[in-house]
Amino acid sequence: MPALKVDGLAKTFPLKKPLFGPARPGVRAVRPVSFQVETGETLGVVGESGCGKSTLARMLVGLLEPSEGTIEIAGKAQDTADPAAFGKLIQYVFQDPNSSLNPRKTIRQVMEAPLKRLHAMSGPDRDRRISEIFASVNLRDEFLGRYPHEFSGGQAQRIGIARALAADPRIIVLDEPVSALDVSVQAQVLNLLADLKSRFGLTYLFITHDLAVVEAVSDRIVVLYFGAVVEIGKAESIFANPRHPYTKLLADSAPVVGRPLTAPEQKGTELPDPLNPPPGCAFAGRCPRATDLCRVQDPDLKPMGEDQLAACHHPLEG
C-alpha cells in the first residue's frame, strides 16, 4: 500500500470579480496531478519557481484546501476540508526555518504544541519525548528555553524538523528544506534527514528547485511544469535519460549545487500566463520539438519504458 496517493489534485486560486465585465476563471496554480509515494521512499519534486510546488505541498499537509481531487494516506482517504486530521499522518518542514518558528515562543513551547494537540501528552511524558526528539536531531536540551532568533539557520532548521517529528507522522513534506542554508550546512541537514528517515521509517516528499540536491536524495523524481506533472522516473536515470524535452532542458542546464532550475540561455524562458493558459501543451512555446498538435492538445502522462512516464506528443528516444 502506498504511503501517499494523490488523484487529480488541483488548485485554482479564485480572483476577485471585476467591477465591470465577466468573472475571470482564476489562477490554476496546480492542474490535476496524480502520483503515489511508496512507504519508505523519497519522492523528489522539481520545477522552476512558480510551477506550483508550494501549492501542491500545502494541499498535501492540509494547509490549503484543494479545488479538486483526493488525497489518500496509508490507504485512507483524507477529508481535505478537515486539515486537523492530517497532522498525525503528514507534517511539513518549511524552507525558511527562522520565519516558520513563532518568535515569541520558546523552543520548548514550539515543541510542546504538537504533543499536546495531537497526542494529548503532558507532564514528564511530554518532557521525555521532547528530549528524545531533540537528541535525535543532535540538539541539546538547554536550547529549549531559548527563542528562535538565538539560533543559526542550520540549528533553526533542525528545530523545524524536530517539531515535525513531534507529531510522530508517517510522511514529511520537505519544502526546499536546505535552500535557505549555507552550502556548508546543507550537507549536514541532508545527512540528518537521511538518518531520521531510516531510524523512524519515514516517507519523504522532497520539494526543491535544486537539481543536484534532488538527484542525490530521491528514489524517484516528479518534474512539474506550469502546475502539471510532465515526467516521473527514477532518480538515477531521469536526467540521464529524459523523455520529456523540458526534463532534458533542466538536465542540460548543468546542475551545480544551489543553482536554481532555470535555463535563461534557452529561447523563450517565460512560463505561460497562469491567467491565460495555452490550450495545448504548456511547454510548446519553449519546445524545439513542438508541432501544431502540441499547440492544441495537452498530452496525457504515458508510460515510456520501464518505470518512467512522460506527458509529451513527441518524446525523446531515450
Ligand SMILES: Nc1ncnc2c1ncn2[C@@H]1O[C@H](COP(=O)(O)OP(=O)(O)OP(=O)(O)O)[C@@H](O)[C@H]1O
Ligand atoms: N494565494 C494565491 N493567490 C493567487 N495565486 C497564487 C497564490 N499562491 C500561489 N499563486 C500562484 O500559483 C502559481 C504557483 O505558485 P507556487 O508558489 O505554488 O509555486 P512554486 O513552484 O512553489 O514557486 P516558488 O519556488 O517561487 O515558491 C504561481 O503562478 C503563483 O503566482
